Amino acid sequence: MELLITYDVATTTPEGAQRLRRVAKLCEGFGMRVQKSVFEVVCGEADLVRLNDQLARIIDEEEDSIRVYRMNRGSFKAVATMGRARALPHDDALVL
Amino acid sequence: MELLITYDVATTTPEGAQRLRRVAKLCEGFGMRVQKSVFEVVCGEADLVRLNDQLARIIDEEEDSIRVYRMNRGSFKAVATMGRARALPHDDALVL
Numbered sequence: 696m697e698l699l700i701t702y703d704v705a706t707t708t709p710e711g712a713q714r715l716r717r718v719a720k721l722c723e724g725f726g727m728r729v730q731k732s733v734f735e736v737v738c739g740e741a742d743l744v745r746l747n748d749q750l751a752r753i754i755d756e757e758e759d760s761i762r763v764y765r766m767n768r769g770s771f772k773a774v775a776t777m778g779r780a781r782a783l784p785h786d787d788a789l790v791l
Numbered sequence: 792m793e794l795l796i797t798y799d800v801a802t803t804t805p806e807g808a809q810r811l812r813r814v815a816k817l818c819e820g821f822g823m824r825v826q827k828s829v830f831e832v833v834c835g836e837a838d839l840v841r842l843n844d845q846l847a848r849i850i851d852e853e854e855d856s857i858r859v860y861r862m863n864r865g866s867f868k869a870v871a872t873m874g875r876a877r878a879l880p881h882d883d884a885l886v887l
Contacts, residue, residue, distance in 0.1 A: 699860060701797060703826035703876070730799035730856055733829075751873060760826055760876035764795060764866055773861065777847060780799070780856035 696739070697770055702732040703760040710755075717753045718761075721746070727783050735771045737785055792835070793866055798828040799856040806851075813849045814857075817842070823879050831867045833881055 702718050705711040715732060722734035725742060729735050738746060750761055774782050798814050801807040811828060818830035821842060825831050834842060846857055870878050 699795065701826055701829045703829070729858060730797055733797045733799070733858065747871075747873075754874050756874050759874040761873040762825060762829065762876050763871040763873075764860075764862065765869065766860065766866075767863055770860055770862075775843075775859040777843075777857040777859075778850050778852050778855040780858050 696737070696743070697766040697768060698726075698736040698738065698743070699764040699766050699770075700734040700736055701762045701764075702734075702754075704732065704754070705758060711758070714753055714755065714759065718750065721749050721753065727785065729780070729783060735783070735785065792833070792839070793862040793864060794822075794832040794834065794839070795860040795862055795866075796830040796832055797858045797860075798830075798850075800828065800850070801854060807854070810849055810851065810855065814846065817845050817849065823881065825876070825879060831879070831881065 700722055702715065704715050704718075706715055719728050719734070722728065722736055725738045725746060726734055726736035736746070754761060771785055772782055776782060796818055798811065800811050802811055815824050815830070818824065818832055821834045821838060822830055822832035832842070850857060867881055868878055872878060
């Protein structure tokens, strides 16, 4: 499945910046970082359970916000962009 | 239609912070700000043209990144959240 994960964290503190780095590293294992705190993730149901579990361990429940949107297949390719943004090529073989 | 708009801008400069405020104000005219730089927008095709035009006028083409994802109807309600994030109630009457 294709998921869009958005992460809101205050990076003005070293702890927040570190959490963002950890979330980015985790999500990049399943997809791509397309903005500072937006990740296009491609994974199966089993991976999603693991991903959710690991995200919950990283974030600060009081301070941070994570939103996980299930996308239509093909949404990542069809994204409209402006400025520096570009549609990025996911490996089609990985899109489950 | 339902659109998820994500905006990447360096808010470390006053100009960047001002652009974010302007993008937020624009997007909030069509929907909701769900994270600092993530907006759930509900609009029709004609509004989308206007929205794109106005976004293009606000952002810095070299510095900023905007991504506009077309969502399945119902995606905003079905979002999975963690931390401070919550699914927010859009007015169903406005979902075209």
